[in-house]
Amino acid sequence: MDNIVVEALIRALAVGTPLLLACLGAIINERAGVVNLGVEGMMAVGALAAFAVASAGPDANLWMAVGAAMLAGAALAALHAVATVTLRANQFVSGLALALIGTGAAGLLGKKYEGLPLFNKVADWNWGGFVISPFTVAALLLAVALAFYLNATRPGLTLRSVGENPAAADVLGVHVGAVRVLAVLAGGALSGVAGAFLALSYRASWADNMTAGLGWIAVALVIFVGWRPLRAVLGSLFFGFLYYLQFRLQGNSPVPPEVFSAMPFVLVLVVLALAGLRGQQGNAPAALGRPYVRGER
Amino acid sequence: MRFVPLTAPSAARAGLVTLASVAVALLLCALIFVFYGVSPAEVYTTMLSGTLGDSTGLAEVGRRTIPLLLIGAGLAIAFRAQFFNIGGEGQLLLGAVFAAGTALFVPMPAPVLLPAVFVMGAVGGGLWALIAAGLRRWNVNEILSTLMLNYIAVALVTYLIAGPWKGKDVRGYIYTDSFPDAASLPVVAGTQVHWPTLLLGVGVALGLQWLLSRSTFGYALRVVGENPGAARYAGLSSARVMTVVALITGGAAGLAGAGEVAGIHHRLLEAGQISLGYGFTAVIVAWLARGNPALCLITAPVMGIILAGGDLLKIDLNMPFRVVDVFSGVILLCLIASEVFVRNRVVWSTRE
Numbered sequence: 001m002d003n004i005v006v007e008a009l010i011r012a013l014a015v016g017t018p019l020l021l022a023c024l025g026a027i028i029n030e031r032a033g034v035v036n037l038g039v040e041g042m043m044a045v046g047a048l049a050a051f052a053v054a055s056a057g058p059d060a061n062l063w064m065a066v067g068a069a070m071l072a073g074a075a076l077a078a079l080h081a082v083a084t085v086t087l088r089a090n091q092f093v094s095g096l097a098l099a100l101i102g103t104g105a106a107g108l109l110g111k112k113y114e115g116l117p118l119f120n121k122v123a124d125w126n127w128g129g130f131v132i133s134p135f136t137v138a139a140l141l142l143a144v145a146l147a148f149y150l151n152a153t154r155p156g157l158t159l160r161s162v163g164e165n166p167a168a169a170d171v172l173g174v175h176v177g178a179v180r181v182l183a184v185l186a187g188g189a190l191s192g193v194a195g196a197f198l199a200l201s202y203r204a205s206w207a208d209n210m211t212a213g214l215g216w217i218a219v220a221l222v223i224f225v226g227w228r229p230l231r232a233v234l235g236s237l238f239f240g241f242l243y244y245l246q247f248r249l250q251g252n253s254p255v256p257p258e259v260f261s262a263m264p265f266v267l268v269l270v271v272l273a274l275a276g277l278r279g280q281q282g283n284a285p286a287a288l289g290r291p292y293v294r295g296e297r
Numbered sequence: 298m299r300f301v302p303l304t305a306p307s308a309a310r311a312g313l314v315t316l317a318s319v320a321v322a323l324l325l326c327a328l329i330f331v332f333y334g335v336s337p338a339e340v341y342t343t344m345l346s347g348t349l350g351d352s353t354g355l356a357e358v359g360r361r362t363i364p365l366l367l368i369g370a371g372l373a374i375a376f377r378a379q380f381f382n383i384g385g386e387g388q389l390l391l392g393a394v395f396a397a398g399t400a401l402f403v404p405m406p407a408p409v410l411l412p413a414v415f416v417m418g419a420v421g422g423g424l425w426a427l428i429a430a431g432l433r434r435w436n437v438n439e440i441l442s443t444l445m446l447n448y449i450a451v452a453l454v455t456y457l458i459a460g461p462w463k464g465k466d467v468r469g470y471i472y473t474d475s476f477p478d479a480a481s482l483p484v485v486a487g488t489q490v491h492w493p494t495l496l497l498g499v500g501v502a503l504g505l506q507w508l509l510s511r512s513t514f515g516y517a518l519r520v521v522g523e524n525p526g527a528a529r530y531a532g533l534s535s536a537r538v539m540t541v542v543a544l545i546t547g548g549a550a551g552l553a554g555a556g557e558v559a560g561i562h563h564r565l566l567e568a569g570q571i572s573l574g575y576g577f578t579a580v581i582v583a584w585l586a587r588g589n590p591a592l593c594l595i596t597a598p599v600m601g602i603i604l605a606g607g608d609l610l611k612i613d614l615n616m617p618f619r620v621v622d623v624f625s626g627v628i629l630l631c632l633i634a635s636e637v638f639v640r641n642r643v644v645w646s647t648r649e
Contacts, residue, residue, distance in 0.1 A: 037441075262453070
C-alpha cells in the first residue's frame with residue numbers, strides 16, 4: 001500500500017516538474033502584465049538546446065546543457081518581448097506565433113538529433129527508495145523563493161506594480177518596459193529549463209513533439225493557481241497525479257485509450273471553467289494582456 | 298523612437314506594411330534555413346517552381362486553398378468580433394466526423410445525400426465552436442479552450458476509426474469503410490480539386506463580407522469587437538454576437554472538414570491525414586486579410602502555396618514538414634508586430 005502511495009507521489013512529482021517550472025516562469029511574466037502563450041514552443045527549443053549540448057560528446061557538461069536551454073527559451077521569449085512590449089502587438093496572438101515557431105524550429109533543427117544517444121543523463125537522487133530528480137528539488141525551492149520575492153521584497157513589489165498599475169509605477173520612476181522585458185525573458189528561461197528536464201532527465205532523449213502539450217497545460221495552470229507560486233506546487237502535483245492515473249489505468253480498464261489521451265485537455269477545460277465560475281479571474285493582474293503606452297488613461 | 302497615431306490610416310499603408318512584414322518574415326525564415334544547413338535560395342525556388350510553375354503543383358495549391366479559404370473567411374469575422382478562435386483544426390475534424398457519420402450510416406436518396414453531408418459537417422463544426430463560446434461566458438479564454446478542444450477532437454477521431462466506426466473490409470489500418478458513391482464530390486479531372494467545395498468557399502467568403510459590411514448583424518459584430526464598452530451602452534448583447542460568430546466560424550470550418558472527407562479521402566481517417574494544420578494556417582489567412590473575408594480569396598492561395606511547398610520540401614529536400622510551422626509562426630509574428638506601423642507614424646526624435 002505504501003509503495004503505491006510513494007510511486008504515485010514520485011510519478012506525480014516527475015510529470016509535475018516541467019509543469020511547475022514553466023508555470024513559475026509564466027507567473028513571473030504575467031505578474032508583470034505580459035501573457036505569453038508560447039510556453040510549448042519555448043519548452044521545445046529548451047529541450048532541443050539541452051539535448052544538443054548534452055549529446056555533443058561523452059564529457060558534455062550538463063550545466064552547460066541547462067544553460068543552453070535557458071538561453072534558447074529566453075531568445076525565443078525575446079521575440080515576444082519586442083513584439084508585445086516595444087511594438088504593442090496582441091500578446092495572445094504573439095504567444096501563439098511563438099508556440100508555432102518554437103515547436104516548428106525544434107522539429108526542424110532537431111531532425112539530425114533523432115535517435116542519437118544522450119551521453120550524460122541527469123542522475124536522479126535516491127533518498128531511501130524515494131527517487132527524485134534534482135530538477136524537481138530545484139523547482140520546489142524556486143517556487144518558495146519566488147513566493148518570497150513577489151510578496152516580501154521591493155523588486156518583487158515593483159514587478160507586481162507593473163502588472164497591476166503600470167501608469168502608477170511609471171510615475172514612481174519605474175521603467176515599465178524594462179521590467180516587462182526582463183520578466184518575459186525570465187519566463188522564457190524557465191520554460192527552457194522545463195524543456196531541459198524533459199530532454200536530460202525525464203525522457204533522456206530527443207524526439208519531435210516531446211513536450212506533448214505540457215506547455216499548454218502549464219499556461220492553463222497559471223490561471224488555476226491564481227498567479228501564486230506556492231499554489232502552483234499543488235496545482236502541478238495535481239496534474240502530475242492525473243498523468244500518473246492515466247498511465248496506471250491505461251490497459252487495465254475497459255475504457256478506450258483515447259479517453260485517457262484526451263483526459264488532460266478535458267480536465268484543463270473543466271479546471272478553467274471552475275476557476276472562471278469561482279471568479280478566480282479576479283486575481284489576475286489588472287493590466288494583464290494590455291500594452292502600456294505612456295500618457296494613455 | 299515613438300509612435301504618433303494616424304487619424305485615418307489608408308488602405309495603401311496597410312497593404313504596404315503587410316507586404317513588408319511578409320518580406321521580413323521570409324528573411325527571418327531564410328536565417329533558420331541557413332542554420333539548418335540548406336540554402337534559402339534552394340528552399341524558395343523549390344517551393345515556387347514546384348507550386349506555381351507546374352500544373353500538378355498548382356492543383357495541389359488549389360486543393361489546399363479550399364479548406365484555408367473556408368476556415369479563414371470564418372476566422373476573419375471572428376477576429377473582427379475579438380473572438381480568438383484557434384480551434385479551426387478541431388472544428389474541421391468535427392465537421393469531418395459529422396459528415397462521415399452521415400455518409401456512412403444515414404440511409405438517404407442519392408440527390409440529397411451530398412447536401413446533407415455538408416449541412417451536417419457545418420453542424421458538427423459549429424457545435425464544437427459553440428462549446429468555446431459557452432465557456433467564454435464563464436470567463437474561460439477562448440484561445441485556450443479552442444486549443445484544448447483541438448486535442449480532444451483528435452482523440453475523438455482516433456477513437457471512432459479505431460473503435461466503433463472501424464471499416465469492416467479494412468485490416469490492420471485504422472479508417473472507416475469508403476463512402477457510397479453518392480457521397481463523393483466531383484473533382485477537376487486529374488486533380489484532387491473538389492470544385493463544389495471551392496465554389497462553396499468563394500460563396501462563403503463573399504457572403505460573410507456582405508454580412509460584415511452591409512448587414513445589421515455585421516454592424517453589431519464590429520461594434521462589439523471594436524468598442525465593447527459602447528456596445529454594452531447601446532444594449533448590444535456581446536454574448537449573443539459571440540454565439541452567432543462561433544456558429545458561423547465553426548460551421549465554415551466544419552464545411553471544410555466535410556469537403557476534405559467527401560472530396561478527397563472518401564472515408565474518415567486519422568486526424569493528421571485529414572488536416573495538415575489547416576486550422577492554424579487559416580489564422581494567418583484571416584490575419585493577412587486584416588479581417589476581411591473577401592480578401593481571403595487572395596490570402597488563402599498564398600498560404601496554400603506554403604502548405605503545398607512544405608510537401609515539396611519534404612520530398613525534394615528531405616526536410617521535416619515542421620518547416621511549415623516555422624513559416625506560419627514567423628509570418629504571423631511579423632504580421633502582428635507590424636500592425637503598429639499601420640496605425641501610427643514613427644517619429645525618431647526622443648523629444649516629446
